[in-house]
Amino acid sequence: MLKSIQNKYSLILMFVFLFAVQCSKKEETFVKSTTPKDESIVTLTDAQLKNTPIEITSLSVKNISTVLKINGKIDVPPQNLVSVSVPLGGYLKNTNLLPGMHVNKGQIIAVIENPQFIQLQQDYLMAKSKLHFAELDYNRQKKLNQSQASSDKVMQQAQSEMNSQRIMMNTLAEQLQLVNINPKNLNSGNIRKSVPVYSTINGFVSKVNVNIGKFVNPSDVLFELINPNDIHLNLKVYEKDLEMLKIGQRFSAYTNTQPEKKYSGEIILISKDINTDGTADVHCHFEKYDQNLTPGMYMNAEIETETSFSNALPEESIVNFEGKDYVFVEEKKQTYRMIPVTLGESENGFIQIKNVEDFNNKKIVTKNAYTLLMKLKNTASEEE
Known part of the structure; x- marks a missing residue:
């Protein structure tokens, strides 16, 4: 009986011990599972390190230029932008201009037809004829007056008529020159109803606003021509940045469509007038003209300021x-920690580090940094 009681007691003690051990294991497992894993640490095995050779370096002092990034558009000074019109208007009889075409100074770019041209030439020739008659009459009256055969009044009237006809003829001559008719070459046998329109500059066609057969008024602009010799980039610079710029400073510009194609030049003028939006105009001249650069085109520019x-x-x-910048720092052999970094300007393959205090006396991964990032994030995903 006593032995039976002892056996039961021993069995109870054994169950109590096993239960305590099991609870201890569960508690240990729970503690382990609740311990957070450092997701900024990545460790490479010997095999991984062999396939992914890592190179490290330290912060070094480099000569970094501060770059001012601004934008603007292609502009042309007023003296290099020509709007072509016809002072007396008329019908466009002929033109072969298209935007982008090159034109030479003195080249016929259009022919305008207008019956008014005929009337103008007629009036000029008649005024010229009347002037000749008035001059003859004046000379006759002058001789008669000298011999006392004519009064001073008659001679003065003849002189006044001659002067009036001369004024009329000169006025009509100027009007003829406005429509490119040379009055000196005009006679009754070469009166015409159409006149040529000439290019006044060497350049290219920017706009064509008319078509053949259209009637144009004196105020209408037929074509816009550009002399590219002084085409420039007009940049908008905020007032706070103006002190960093000076005449002769170099710039590099590019378009949004072709950012890889760079256009270089220098600053030629800095405006002293601040616009309502807080910017000032900075005019820059291109080192070499490119016909792909047309007025009104927007460009981005970079200027090295210091x-x-x-x-x-x-x-x-x-x-x-995820939109943030990092570097990997060596914690120990084959173990690396990902640390946030604040960046500045870049030049010649190096980039400025602003949070320098975070990397003093630390070794930073330079080669295969993105491989470490992929390994770190893939490991985190697998453990989840």
Whole structure:
């Protein structure tokens, strides 16, 4: 009986012990499962390190230029932009101009027809004939007056008529020249109803606003011509940045459609007038003209404003994840930590580091940094 009681007691003690051990294991498992894993640490095995060779470096002092990034558009000074019109108007009889075509100074770019041209030539020839008659009459009256055969009044009237006809003829001559008719070459045998329109500059056609057969008024602009010799870039610079700019400073510009194609030049004029939007106009001249640059085209520009020594890293050290920049720092052999980094300007493959204090005396990964990022994020995804 006593032995039976002892056996039961021993069995109870054994169950109590097993239960306590099991609870201890569960508690340990629970504690382990609740311990957070550092998701900024990545460790490579020997095999991974062999396939992904890692190179490290430290912050180094580099000469980094501060670059001012601004935008503007292609502009042409008024003296290089020509609006072609016909002072007396008329019908466009002929033209072969298209936007982008090159024109030479003195080249016929259009022919205008107008019955008014005929009337103008007629009036001029008649005024010229009347002037000749008035001159003869004046000379006759002058001789008669000298011999006392004519009064001073008659001679003065003849002189007045001669002067009036001369004024009339000269006025009509100027009107003829406005429509490109040379009055000196005009006679009764070469009166015409159409006149040529000439290009006044060497350049190219910017706009064509008319078509053949259309009637144009004196105020209408038929064509717009551009002399590209002084085409320039008009940049909009905020007032706070003006002090960093000076005449002769170099710039590099590019369009949104072809950012890889750079156009260089220099600043030629800095406006002293601040616009209502807080910007001032900075005029820049291109080093070499390109016919693809047309007035009104928007461009981005970069201007190196100053050069200073800065702590920098190779650009390949930087990785970007979810819109933020990071670098990997060596914690110990084959183990690396991802740390946020604040970037500045870049030049010649190096980029300025602003939060320098976070990387003092630390080794930073320069080669295969993105491979470490992929390994880190893939490992985190698998453990989830």
